[in-house]
Amino acid sequence: MSISFEPPLRKAPISIFPFLFLRLQSISKLKTSTPHPTILPPNSTMIEKTENRLDLPISVIYRDEEWFVIDKPYDCKIQNYPNSTEATVESILKQQFPEVSKFRNVHQLDYATSGVFVLALNKKAAAEASKLFRERLVKKTYIALVNGHLSDNSYFVDKPIAEDPNHAFRMRIDEEGKPAQTNIEVLERGYYTFKEVQTGQQKSIPATKVKLSPISGRRHQLRLHLKHIGHPIIGDYNYEDIYTDTFRMMLHAYQITLPLLEKDKEKALTITATDPFIHLLSTADIKFPEMDVTFAGEVQFKRAIKYIIVDYICKAVEKS
Template structure:
């Protein structure tokens, strides 16, 4: 299956080469351009095949067709998906807790990827599983999946640039300040463990939070990570004395909660093709109370 992209050239793009317009404008990657330029219908300008060095004129119609021939090794398994949003480029899922995003040795057929691949088969989508915003198995909430290589490249670049805004809800021990910021570098000290620690030699990491509600020495907070380090929210909240409830790795082993009480509640990004700002919100914060 091919994904078609059509661009109507504006005066601001007059005299740009096709390569500059597509790659320099962040519309597709250089790797993708190298692949499609050899296809018969890979790049068409006003219906004609052209070189990537061809210059654009205002009013031109540029069409690119990208075949997604990447293969998937994920086993399709039927299951329920709580779909928050879907179009030709993006699939947004409300992931329940206790479900891993990717298959593993211990979870070969019960991951989100397995269910999405079965959904793709039924929907006629020819794409491997490309998760953009992955969550820990026990963390619930919004997961963004790219349905083609172009949208995947675009969203990954936004993540690296730090322009994707992610918000989480969490239940933590203790009474937190009204709001606060944790600025503490994170490092993985040993490849044999998944646990991270705070270290001056670690990667830059910043987390903002504000308190929404407090009760019985517990705080319900909204968290906005400025960076995206592994276990960042869990480690940062533990670092300031407010570990997540149910977090056996960074908190207390037996606090009465079955899993870390963390939920990806909202994500905002620029749509890969329409370039509009998209905000997707979870509808299942109730999982924090189950």
């Protein structure tokens, strides 16, 4: 059984032609003096309108007699805490669905992370889901916007994770920690334009949209593994070296698959959320810097030749 409301995520181009198209498109826009459309996250005016966004109903992606799957808002806790009036997933759902006697948590999402969040509606479903998560049989896919342009289109990070003794909240890469593996796939490269929350100053930074498939499930695993390869998540206050003061951390739980059993037969339940980052990258201004030709390997050589050809053609067009 598969429930999906989104087309397949786009993959990064691997041939010369998409790169050439983007460069020629950029030149064409410059020649006609037509600025590319700038997609801004909530600026100071929009923030005033969205300060009470947690007063809005939570989007329900899927619901049946056993499962209740939502699109969790970013910057929102899962559970209520004593003496706290802060809106949480639990408090919002209780108000929105008073007919549901109890929502049972079967996994967690970080406070700042949005996206697919699964709740069970009875003890049987909760026990089944908890077992699947405990045995690491659940397949999870995330998307994120990260700093900079990744040089390759795919990565496999195998770095153990442990608590950071110098910080109560953070984790760290530690060879003595628990094993952690993540597959990373580039979906799109571009520029992220935003207004700083504190200063209102408009900035534009190189960014890459990636698909993340964690094999293990350590705390802050995706955030740490992206930082480890030199491309931390945009808006990640704890792991960016230079914090990007934008409206949220750009990490989203995009899809989850539960290999459920029904009458001793496996029935995969796949739930897909919407992509909140779909319009946040502009590709019109991507520049391809000159590269030194190095003979360290065939891949590096081919990549250098590709960029040289693109640069040569685009310079010829610029002169015409």
